[in-house]
Amino acid sequence: MMISNLELVHGQHIREHLGLVQGSTVRSKHVGRDMMASLKNVFGGELTGYTELLQESRDEALQRMIAQATALGANAVLNVRFSTSSVAQGAAEIYVYGTAVILESD
Template identity: 75%
Template sequence: MIVSNLEVVPGKRTTRHFGLVQGSSVRAKHVGRDIMASLKNIFGGELKGYTELLQESREEAFNRMLEQAKATGANAVLNVRFSTSSIAAGAAELFAYGTAVTLE
C-alpha cells in the first residue's frame, strides 16, 4: 500500500479512483499524564506523554483509513491530509482522509 500526500506518484499511473477514504479517533487524556502536564506547565518544555498520546491516536485514525482503502480494493492512498479538532475539554479528535486509487 503506497500512502502519500502528493497527488501523483513518480513513475506510476493512476488507473482507477475509489473516492474518499477516512478514519478518525477520539481520545481523552489520562489523569496521570495530566498531572505531569500541569507540572510541565510551570517549567515549560515538551509534554512527552501528550506527544505519544496524540501520535498513537493519529496512528489509529490512519490505520482505520488504510483499512477502508483495503476494503475497497485500492492499492494506494493519495493526497492524504490530517486534521485535529478539540471537541471537549480534555478530548481531541484526530482525523485522516485521502483518495483511494489503483496505481500501475
C-alpha cells in the same frame, strides 16, 4: 498500501479513483498524564504524554483509513491530509483523509 500526500507517482498512473477514505479517533488523556501536564504548565517544556497520545491516535486513525482503502481494493492512498481538533478539555480528535486509488505502472 502506499500512503502519500502527493498527487502523482512517477512511473505510475491512476487506473481507477475509488473515492475518499477516512479514519478518525477521539482520545482523551488519563489522569497521570494530566497531572504531569499541569506540572509542565508551570515549568514549560514538552508534554511527552500528550505527544505520545496524539501519535498513537494518529497511527490508529491512519490504520482505520488504510483498512477502509483495503476494503475498497485500493493499492494506494494519495493526497493524504491530517486534521486535529480539540473536542473537549483534554480530548482531541484526529482525522485523516485521502483519495483511494488503484495505481498501475506505465
